[in-house]
Amino acid sequence: MECTSGRTDWVNIAREVLDTEIEGLEAVKGQLSETFATAVTAMAGCSGRVVVTGVGKSGLVGRKIAATLSSTGTPSFFLHPVEGAHGDMGMLRDEDVILAISNSGGTDELNAILPTLKSLGVTIICMTAHTTSDMARLSDIVIEVAVPREACLIGLAPTSSTTAQLAVGDALAVCLMEWKSFGRDDFKKFHPGGSLGQRLASSxxxxxxxxxxxxxxxxxxxxxxxxxxxxxxxxxxxxxxxxxxxxxxxxxxxxxxxxxxxxxxxxxxxxxxxxxxxxxxxxxxxxxxxxxxxxxxxxxxxxxxxxxxxxxxxxxxxxxxxxxxxxxxxxxxxxxxx
Missing domain, CATH: 3.10.580.10 (CBS-domain)
Structure with a gap:
């Protein structure tokens, strides 16, 4: 395919993208408040699982967050909202905690299942850029994750926003590791197949x-x-x-x-x-x-x-x-x- 762009300085473009994403992370860092600490407390006190849900790119981020939580001592799995609406909500228990992710907070498929989730008695934590959205209104705890702009040239493709979501998910996981004093022996137990786990398991x-x-x-x-x-x-x-x-x-x-x-x-x-x-x-x-x-x-x-x-x-x-x-x-x- 022929390049039709007026720019071909790809390294400079890449640096601009990273600068924009760093700008987004700095903004989200400044938005962190006691609601984040409340979310950590709710997840740490959960006797069930942390169930992560989201659609599209936010859903892909959610899968990664669920995997990170599970591998660092917080039982977790990903629930797709559409599958949840067609029977998979039966996997949930009232001792579970929901982590719902949507940049807009207006994702129809996700918001459609939140009332049912509330009726099950689960705690709902949401991660969104819009703290007055329908999803925020239906949630118990709201973590604001709002970036100034996306890094793509047209400002629409989820880039800075998904990076920020992923970073906040990592922050939640690390805080929970600290809460539970999750150490190398625990890491080794959950990573018997990983290269680092194998090394730490050795003499x-x-x-x-x-x-x-x-x-x-x-x-x-x-x-x-x-x-x-x-x-x-x-x-x-x-x-x-x-x-x-x-x-x-x-x-x-x-x-x-x-x-x-x-x-x-x-x-x-x-x-x-x-x-x-x-x-x-x-x-x-x-x-x-x-x-x-x-x-x-x-x-x-x-x-x-x-x-x-x-x-x-x-x-x-x-x-x-x-x-x-x-x-x-x-x-x-x-x-x-x-």
């Missing part, structure tokens, strides 16, 4: 690196350790004794602090500079627990030891999160001991 020794570790012996000089640190590309050197028992570590941060403290003597023994009794992971330890230790202590690399304290590997934050395997170019484990 650290399944992900750690075992060869070419950046290591020096406990009698090495600071200069020797710096050479390994520089070539290892990991930002950490493990210091071990003759039996490869972990005695300490030297990190980039340790070096920076040492430089700032005064004269920097590279001939000093590494034992005077290294961090003693460093954080470490144990063979067989859950990757999820190791990730917690890393985050709580702002550490990106941990040495891994066995029951005797012998260094057997190292694990990087990226190994746990699946950002790609690192390649250690440091010297071998035994080569630098002594």
């Amino acid at each position: 650290v020794d399944q992900l750690m690196h075992c060869e070419g570790l950046p290591v020096v012996g406990s009698d090495a000089s600071l200069h020797s350790a710096l050479e390994v640190l520089n070539s290892g590309g990991l930002g950490l050197v493990a210091i071990v004794d003759d039996e490869t028992v972990l005695k300490g570590v030297l990190s980039d941060g340790d070096v920076r602090r040492e430089v700032c403290c005064g004269p920097f003597d590279v001939t000093r023994p590494i034992g005077e500079v290294m961090t003693l009794s460093p954080k470490r992971a144990n063979v067989g330890e859950s990757s999820a627990l190791v990730l917690d230790v890393m985050e709580q202590n702002q550490i990106t690399v941990l040495p891994v030891v066995n029951d005797d304290g012998v260094l057997v590997g190292m694990v990087h934050l990226h190994d746990l999160l699946g950002k790609g395997a690192l390649r250690f170019s440091g010297s071998g484990l035994t080569e630098n001991v002594g």
Whole structure:
């Protein structure tokens, strides 16, 4: 097909679209009020399911929101209004909460089932740009999601509005995760097939690196350790004794602090500079627990030891999160001991 547009600066157009959608998100951020908090409380206190409903693009957004809620600890499913009007409302119970989505608030198919939903005793939360619409009037809790304009050239195709709906849905899900203290173990339980879930379900020794570790012996000089640190590309050197028992570590941060403290003597023994009794992971330890230790202590690399304290590997934050395997170019484990 031939381009009939007067513009062909596609990157600039894309940036304009993103700027418009960002503008919409900023507007919705400013609209958030206590009604949002009321909606979170209603959904958190729900002993049934959060049933999301909507038509067209809002319905597609609703399917995503329902999936996100379900995968983060809030049982949820999507109900199409037309199917609901033809018998599927029988799936609902009075302990459920409805999340109805419509930008205009005037979607006929959706508004047609709201009176019946109210008669079932369910709580109705709606997400709309028009807080005085029929849908808002028929709802118990109204979340305003109004963007200044759509991002499309004619201002009609749902773009900024659906992005904002999706973002508010994410905000609801994250607030509910916080409410329920939904953690990594919970995530792992609901994501056994996902790559992150599989990684967090594994033990650290399944992900750690075992060869070419950046290591020096406990009698090495600071200069020797710096050479390994520089070539290892990991930002950490493990210091071990003759039996490869972990005695300490030297990190980039340790070096920076040492430089700032005064004269920097590279001939000093590494034992005077290294961090003693460093954080470490144990063979067989859950990757999820190791990730917690890393985050709580702002550490990106941990040495891994066995029951005797012998260094057997190292694990990087990226190994746990699946950002790609690192390649250690440091010297071998035994080569630098002594």
